[in-house]
Amino acid sequence: MICPRCKTENxxxxxxxxxxxxxYRVANQNVEKRTGFQRAVDDTKIVGKKVGKVFNIVWIIITMIVLSFWIIALLMFLTGGKVILG
Ligand SMILES: [Zn+2]
Incomplete structure (x- = not known):
């Protein structure tokens, strides 16, 4: 390997x-440059996983709201609206 500063063969x-x-810092930089696209793909995958987690949380909240609505609707049906109206 030739030193980039003083051009000495080492x-x-x-x-x-x-x-x-x-x-080795220069060598690592070269590796990073070569795998820059791959790292970008990996970053996209990581972001995708994060978005997936957020989507899962949103999906759980929506499911809970819908379930709550149906539970309230069922209770209103069973009690003739006494749960909500008192
Ligand atoms: Zn040197």
């Missing part, structure tokens, strides 16, 4: 033997 070293530059 073989398999990750830290430059001449100037002490941390070359």
């Amino acid at each position: 073989g398999n070293r990750t830290i430059c033997s001449k100037c002490g530059y941390f070359m």
Whole structure:
């Protein structure tokens, strides 16, 4: 690996033997650039999971409201409206 700062060949070293530059940071940046699209896809999947969780919560709330409505409707039917009207 050639040091990007002083252009010294360092073989398999990750830290430059001449100037002490941390070359593995550059290597990691290159990996991130190559997998940038893949990371974007992963981010979308994570956001999708979050949206899915929010959707599940909304779905539970809607189900509870509908169930509550039907329970109240059933109680009103059984009691002739005495539950709501007293
Ligand atoms: Zn160097």
